[in-house]
Amino acid sequence: MAVPSRHLIWGFSAALVAVMVGIYLLPSPIDPEPFIFDKPPPPLIGPLAVNRKLHQGKRIFEGLLKGPESFASDKDGNLYTGTVDGKLWKISREQLSFITQMGQNVSQCGTQEYEPVCGRPHGVRMDPDGYLIVADSYFGLFRVNPHTGEKTLLLSSEEGVDGVPFKFLNGLEVARNGTIYFTDSSSKWGRRHHRYEVLELNHLGRLIRYDPVKREAKTLLDGLYMANGLALSPDEDFLLIAETSISRISRYWLTSSRAGTSDVFVDNMPGYPDNIRLCSRGTYRIGLSTTRFPGVLPPFLDAIAPYPALKRFIVKVTPLSFYSVLLRRHGLFLEVNEQGDVIDSFHDTDGRVTWVISDVFEHQGTLYLGNTDLPFLVVLTNEQ
Numbered sequence: 366m367a368v369p370s371r372h373l374i375w376g377f378s379a380a381l382v383a384v385m386v387g388i389y390l391l392p393s394p395i396d397p398e399p400f401i402f403d404k405p406p407p408p409l410i411g412p413l414a415v416n417r418k419l420h421q422g423k424r425i426f427e428g429l430l431k432g433p434e435s436f437a438s439d440k441d442g443n444l445y446t447g448t449v450d451g452k453l454w455k456i457s458r459e460q461l462s463f464i465t466q467m468g469q470n471v472s473q474c475g476t477q478e479y480e481p482v483c484g485r486p487h488g489v490r491m492d493p494d495g496y497l498i499v500a501d502s503y504f505g506l507f508r509v510n511p512h513t514g515e516k517t518l519l520l521s522s523e524e525g526v527d528g529v530p531f532k533f534l535n536g537l538e539v540a541r542n543g544t545i546y547f548t549d550s551s552s553k554w555g556r557r558h559h560r561y562e563v564l565e566l567n568h569l570g571r572l573i574r575y576d577p578v579k580r581e582a583k584t585l586l587d588g589l590y591m592a593n594g595l596a597l598s599p600d601e602d603f604l605l606i607a608e609t610s611i612s613r614i615s616r617y618w619l620t621s622s623r624a625g626t627s628d629v630f631v632d633n634m635p636g637y638p639d640n641i642r643l644c645s646r647g648t649y650r651i652g653l654s655t656t657r658f659p660g661v662l663p664p665f666l667d668a669i670a671p672y673p674a675l676k677r678f679i680v681k682v683t684p685l686s687f688y689s690v691l692l693r694r695h696g697l698f699l700e701v702n703e704q705g706d707v708i709d710s711f712h713d714t715d716g717r718v719t720w721v722i723s724d725v726f727e728h729q730g731t732l733y734l735g736n737t738d739l740p741f742l743v744v745l746t747n748e749q
Contacts, residue, residue, distance in 0.1 A: 393677035400566040400611065400670040404633045406659045412707045413635055419696050419713035422734065422745040426461055430454065431475060432738040435537070435594075435640055436726035437491045444728060445497055445511060447486025449738050450475035453499065453509060465514030467501045477557050485556055488537025488547060488595075488640075492577075500534040500547050502556040506575060519545075519575065526573055526582040533559065536640065538595040538604065545575040546585075546604055548592035560688050562591050563610045563637075563666065564676050572606055572617060586617050586627055594640035594724075596649055598703075605630055605649065607638035610666075612657055614638060614705070630705040636697055640724035640735070644700070648708065652722035653697045654737060665691050694720040698734070711745075719743045 409415050426433075432449035439445070444456040445464070451474050453464040466474075467484030474483035481503050488500035497509040498519075505521040522531035533550040540546070549571045554562040562569070570592030575582045586606070593607035602620045607613075614631035618624050631638075636653030644650055657664045669675050694716030700709040713719055724735035727747060734743040 391681050393681055395561050395565045395677060395680050396567070397565040397673040397676040398567050399673055402611070402633070402667045402670060406635055406657050406664060406667070407633055408659060409635065413699075413710050415714060416710070416712050417714060418711040419718050419734075419743075419745065422713075422718045422743045424718065424741040424743055425459070426456075427741040429461060429740075430742050431740045433733075433735050433742045434487050434737060435489045435724045435735055436728070436733050437489045437497060438726075438728050439491055439495060439511065442729060443511075444726075444733065445489055445491075446735065446742075447489050447499065449480075449485060451480070451483030451485055451501075453486055453489070453497070453514070455511065464497075464511060465509060465516060467499070467504060467507070467516070480557055481555070487535045487556075490537050490539040492539050492545075493541065493543050498537060498539055498545055500537040502534050505531060505534065506545065506547060508577075519577065519580070520582055525549075526571075527584050529571075533562070536593050536595040536607065538597050540597060540601055543577055545577060546595055546597075547573055547575065548589070548595060548606065549573060550591050550593060550609075558685070559591070560685050561680070564669075564680065566590060566610055566670060570608070572604070585625075589615070593638065594652075596641035596643050599643065599647055605641050607641055607651070609637045609639065609654065612637055614641065614651065614701075631701055631707075634699070635710075636699075639722070639737075642725050642727065644727055647703060649701050650725035650727070650732075651699045651701065652725050652735065653699065654721055654723060655692045656695045656697055658693070658695075692720075696720045696722055696734075698722045698725045 433446040437445045447453050451467045455462040469482050473479040485502040486499045490498045492498050497511050499507045506519045508517040525531045529552050531549045533556050535550045536548040538546045551562045552569045568588045568590045570589030571584050572586040590608040591610040593609045596605045604617045606615045612634040616630040617627045636656040639652045639654045642650045696713030696719040698711050702708050721736040722734050723737050726733040730747050732745040
């Protein structure tokens with residue numbers, strides 16, 4: 366005897382309700398706060414107008430470097446970078462040389478699961494004595510001999526600062542006197558789970574200063590939204606700090622009557638800022654990890670930011686890898702002046718050359734474009 370269609374409908378509805386209730390009762394890994402973006406993304410006009418300048422770039426070391434995140438150079442013209450497999454590299458005359466492994470060197474290095482074992486060097490800078498300073502996301506702050514690969518741990522992630530361990534060391538800058546500034550993107554989430562930090566918007570990032578002479582660390586600023594890249598001003602009177610999850614660059618004053626205070630330098634950016642670099646002409650280049658463009662609908666993160674319950678639900682039903690599907694394949698970096706105004710933008714509209722830009726490093730007339738996990742390095746002639 367056939368079951369009446371209304372019974373099927375009721376049965377399906379009851380099952381659906383049971384599933385929804387079950388999902389609702391599941392614990393969520395995140396505990397988000399509401400956040401409202403004051404403005405929609407800026408229109409792509411004027412200096413932000415879409416172009417194809419990045420199509421002039423080219424990939425190098427394809428398949429050899431995965432995720433060359435940040436760069437440093439020495440007085441001899443050598444370039445240094447760290448990759449997602451926990452390795453530090455030297456680039457000299459287009460030759461690639463291995464320097465050291467930040468953690469264990471095992472065959473699984475380069476996979477997300479083994480990042481806490483292999484390490485992940487993010488910020489890389491050269492100190493006044495010719496040593497590399499490296500912020501490893503998992504292990505802490507290091508001093509590395511670029512010739513021998515010998516590592517010295519300056520400050521471990523387990524030790525942290527002010528009684529709070531580091532979870533995600535990220536941005537780095539070294540002053541002319543050797544003082545080291547770095548960011549801990551979150552005191553809760555490690556690099557592997559950075560998307561949770563972006564969704565939560567719980568402003569758990571910190572700016573930290575390390576004195577290598579006294580071997581002392583101090584938190585300069587906390588409450589930052591996924592604190593990321595850093596750049597010192599030409600006079601080293603302030604630091605710029607990328608707050609990735611809210612598309613903002615903040616400024617922290619180091620000297621003058623404003624020392625110890627902070628303000629907004631660039632707000633409402635058309636993407637999520639990563640590293641910041643001072644240019645030879647006194648402006649700043651900012652790599653964007655992904656875009657935040659205007660459209661018929663608001664960007665996904667803007668739309669869900671005010672709704673903690675919705676974010677908790679989304680995380681319950683979608684794996685972390687799903688969020689990569691939402692990312693637009695559009696490469697972009699910005700140039701801003703000393704007032705924080707955007708004066709130029711460089712686009713790759715279809716991801717032909719790159720679609721993730723973590724760093725824009727100027728070196729001997731060439732721009733080196735880093736990324737977080739793509740298997741190549743992009744170079745662009747500075748005149749282009």
